[in-house]
Amino acid sequence: MAKLKGLKILYVSRLWLPFAGGAELEGHHFVTKLIQDGADVEVVCFYPHDAIDSAIDITYPVTRLYDPDLQYTAGSENEYLSHQDYDANRARLFQFLSEGHEEGRWDAVIHFGDLGPADFNYSNQRQFTNWINIGRIWDPPTSLNKGWQDWPWRLEYDLTLFPTQYHVEATEHYNHEPAMMLPPAHIEIKENIDTLDGWEERPYDFGFINAIPHKGLNMVMKLIGMMPDKTFLIKRGNYNNQQMVDFMDKWFDNVTVAGWYDDMNDYYRSCKSILYPSLQEGFGMVSYEAMANGCLTFANSHPVMLSACPTGPIYIDAYPEESKQNYIRYQMTNTPQDHDAYMDLAAEEWHDEIRDVLSDPERVLYHRTLGLEAMSTLEQRIDFCYSEFYNFLLSNLKNKSI
Numbered sequence: 001m002a003k004l005k006g007l008k009i010l011y012v013s014r015l016w017l018p019f020a021g022g023a024e025l026e027g028h029h030f031v032t033k034l035i036q037d038g039a040d041v042e043v044v045c046f047y048p049h050d051a052i053d054s055a056i057d058i059t060y061p062v063t064r065l066y067d068p069d070l071q072y073t074a075g076s077e078n079e080y081l082s083h084q085d086y087d088a089n090r091a092r093l094f095q096f097l098s099e100g101h102e103e104g105r106w107d108a109v110i111h112f113g114d115l116g117p118a119d120f121n122y123s124n125q126r127q128f129t130n131w132i133n134i135g136r137i138w139d140p141p142t143s144l145n146k147g148w149q150d151w152p153w154r155l156e157y158d159l160t161l162f163p164t165q166y167h168v169e170a171t172e173h174y175n176h177e178p179a180m181m182l183p184p185a186h187i188e189i190k191e192n193i194d195t196l197d198g199w200e201e202r203p204y205d206f207g208f209i210n211a212i213p214h215k216g217l218n219m220v221m222k223l224i225g226m227m228p229d230k231t232f233l234i235k236r237g238n239y240n241n242q243q244m245v246d247f248m249d250k251w252f253d254n255v256t257v258a259g260w261y262d263d264m265n266d267y268y269r270s271c272k273s274i275l276y277p278s279l280q281e282g283f284g285m286v287s288y289e290a291m292a293n294g295c296l297t298f299a300n301s302h303p304v305m306l307s308a309c310p311t312g313p314i315y316i317d318a319y320p321e322e323s324k325q326n327y328i329r330y331q332m333t334n335t336p337q338d339h340d341a342y343m344d345l346a347a348e349e350w351h352d353e354i355r356d357v358l359s360d361p362e363r364v365l366y367h368r369t370l371g372l373e374a375m376s377t378l379e380q381r382i383d384f385c386y387s388e389f390y391n392f393l394l395s396n397l398k399n400k401s402i
Contacts, residue, residue, distance in 0.1 A: 004039040004390060007397075008105065010131075012093070013112040016045035016064075017056055021237065022285055023138055027112060028056065029186035030136075035060060037390070044096055046089045065092040101128050107397055108132040111157075113139070132396055135160040136182075137167070138282035159392055163283040166307035180392070182385050183308065183378065184285060196294055196368060199272055204256065205230040207271030207295070209286055210237035211245045216277030216300065222347035223275065223354075224252050233258050233271055268293035273358075276300065277350065279319065284308045288378060291371030296364060298354055312374035314367055316353050318346035 011031055015024050031041050042061040067088060100106055109131050135157040160179040162168050168179050205227075208220045211234060224232055235258040236245040249255045261267045268274070274290035276299040284305040290297045291312045299305055301315040319342070357363050 004034065004037050004393065007039045007393060008107045009034060009039050009041045010100065010106045010109045011041060011043045011112065012109060013043065013045050015047045016043055016062060017058055023112070023282075025056075026184050026186075026285065028058070029184065031060060033185040033386070037386075044093065046093075063096065065089055065096060097128060101130055104130060106131045108134060108393060110134045110136055110161075112136045132158050132393065134158060137161070138163055158396065161389070164304055164307040166303050170303075178392075180385070180388060182389055183382055184283060184288075185382060185386070196365075196372070199294060199364075199368065202270060202272045203231070204233040204271045206273050206275050207233045207235065207258075207267065207290075208275045209235045209267075211235075211248070212237070214278065214280045216275070216279060217244070218343050219277040219347055219350060220275055221248075222343065223350060224248075224255060226347065226351045227354075228254055230254060231256070233267070235261075235267060264289065265293055268295055271295055273298060273354075276305075276313070277316075278302065278305070281305055281308075287313050288375065291368075292375050294368055294372070296357070296367055297371060298350070298357075309374060309378075311377075312367070312371035314353070314357055316350050318349035 011027065013024070013027055015021065017024055017028055027043075031043060034041050042063065044063045044065060046064070046066050048064055048066050097109070109128070111134065113136075133156065137160060157177050160177060161182040162171070162179060163181070163183055165181045168181055171179070206223075209215075211217050211220075215237075220232075220234075232252070232255045234245055234248050234255055245257055249257045258267060268290055271290075273296035274286060276284070276286050276290070276297060278284070278286075278300055279302070281302055281304045284299070284302075287297050287299055287305060287309045291309075297313040299309075299313040299315055300319060301317040305313070306315065357367070
């Protein structure tokens with residue numbers, strides 16, 4: 001694989017650690033891999049350092065362009081984020097980029113999410129051309145379709161990085177610039193543990209992470225009620241309003257609410273199976289993390305997840321097809337009564353499939369083994385894709401040779 005040999009890279013992200021959502025954790029691993037492969041990387045974001053505790057050690061420079069007058073208190077991440085003045089933050093970012101542009105500070109700038117180059121070019125009549133502009137987009141393609149048509153800055157990248165091939169193909173009608181698949185750089189796995197042993201002794205039958213509607217919360221609550229003989233370990237995520245989690249062990253006798261885990265492998269290895277009925281995904285890290293820890297994984301047959309992880313999970317095709325194509329539009333065009341009616345039918349299918357799998361020990365072992373084998377396939381895919389990405393960087397330098 002080509003190495004980056006001192007290439008200077010800036011990674012631009014709205015949020016960053018210690019805010020520990022999936023995108024931020026994966027971004028940290030992405031930056032760490034670039035550094036391990038020889039690049040000098042710094043990060044710029046809008047999130048303060050002392051927001052929440054984090055067990056992750058950040059060893060690279062991070063510039064935080066947040067409003068110093070906006071007070072943050074622990075436990076109020078969502079309120080803090082909702083009160084940020086993003087226009088002011090963008091102005092701070094533009095000034096930061098302008099200074100770096102004048103100084104020739106970076107060879108490449110990687111923009112995560114919606115902080116792209118033309119967003120600044122059009123509003124400030126300024127072109128940042130002395131570096132390679134790269135977009136890193138993890139939004140689900142169903143939420144990108146309108147964006148790619150209406151947001152011209154998305155077409156300003158020299159290269160767009162998507163986590164799956166499905167993203168690349170689903171957006172090719174709108175994106176006429178180079179694009180490539182670049183899956184997550186790192187899946188956290190403890191070494192030297194035989195994850196196929198001791199499965200029957202795990203204390204919880206099912207785990208579920210991120211108790212919010214688009215991750216399948218309604219489905220999971222129905223399954224909890226339909227399987228009183230099974231135990232569930234529910235883990236809140238670090239974004240959006242998830243206070244409902246705090247009441248689930250009071251509503252259901254078979255639910256335990258998980259606390260904080262410094263190492264999420266410990267959470268996964270407490271569960272025999274992971275429920276992943278997500279209605280909208282950018283990649284689907286949970287599938288790989290669960291399978292790497294020997295869990296059975298029951299997942300919605302969403303096209304993004306099928307592209308990211310074609311083998312290993314037990315995919316259940318129970319949701320309406322239109323919800324897979326564009327979940328946001330489906331929500332807007334269907335009444336809550338319609339949604340609840342189809343969810344009842346879908347829950348029956350999920351329940352029956354789960355019971356069928358768990359009643360067959362050979363099928364259980366087959367899918368758990370297949371999940372571990374999928375990790376090896378992912379590692380090969382990562383190596384190939386990063387080699388392609390590095391070759392692009394090294395052959396398209398604009399600022400200077402290294």
